[in-house]
Amino acid sequence: MAQNLNPIPPDRFLWEERLPGGCHWSGVIRRGNALRLTDLSGRANVSALFYNAEEKLERYNMADTLKAQHTAYLTRGHALYSDMGHVLCSIVADTAGWHDTVCGVTSAELIRAKYGETSYQTHRNAMYRNGRDGLLIELGKWGLGKRDLVPNVNFFSKVVADEDGCLHFDVAHGRPGACVDLRFEMNVLVVLSAAPHPLDPRPDYAPGDVMLTAWHAGVPGPDDVCRNHCPENQRGFYQTEILFC
Template structure:
């Protein structure tokens, strides 16, 4: 049985990074409703290998992320699998991986400028700069930024191709659980989605739980969710075999 060993809270303008070992679990819970968690993955043994949004979507024939989807690197390996995806209102979660980050310009236009020197913990951080702060800790920068995941953010398109953020299923208690299939450097923030049009800056916190997963079985849901995922797990097995 899986077990959680560590719990923390990431505030609505906060950012964090850590290395998670193969076999780790990360559960993220929207505490208040309306949260957005931007996330990137890197291989800590080779930081040139990172999350690849186009490959993740096209090889699984999807526009969104949900339970069963695997999160691919640009080397065809799987960083993590979405093993649980709980929707508090029963409508199902939908996670975005095409819209990228909010920027300082977007935040200022939408909610006005507020800096840390003046407003301390109530300042209005943006996702792009939050990622840069965390990436700098590992010698990475702007050139290393990739298209990120936005957990808990549903993005829909109309008949004319216009996209918008649909907030109907952003409920308190929504959660997503990731099982890491390889050692992974996780970079994250809880800053607003770039399409967020709320009247006030959303200081929406999330709970993060870390733990240990059960070994992956042959009938694992994520492993068998798409035929391509079988190859992704085989690529992981080869990677760890050659690393011994």
């Protein structure tokens, strides 16, 4: 469920950076810190991957995340699980209300077929970037590569299925200023691409900019909304916390 977000206390603020539409970013967010993603134009899509920064073979697992919480999309109260049953991060606040988990990222071939051919030589920073290459560029900075690409989250994008099982992108879902707050329960390598969603039907290549804002949020208490979302999350948080005893 969407909600209003509290302002970040100045004494807990860490850093802020603008991620231009189509571009990519990566960095380590430590346990107890949080990252706010803000859709600045209403056209943002943030394809995200998460890895245990201390053992990168452990990474976000889409299937376990969804089946543990009996959901097909993510919003406030949900935890993002690794393939070892630990909680990498959790969604503590969300004004968007729905984040796609199943559609993957754009490829160079898809972008070329939808929007036309561009290159850095001809268009410089206005070139049309795709999500897969953006994620691979960032993964390469950390010694990772193609084999480390796994199903990702697409923040700010809503995709629904019709009665025949066909997936449809909800163009009306995005709005300027929508935010999602991720609190990190481990030391996590975060890899982001702001390229368009693969099912976005709009004919123009105009992915929205995203503001990244980090702050110290602290660790969750016993009454935490994500911990108590379901019994599976209570077990997941316990399994994660004993790693840091």
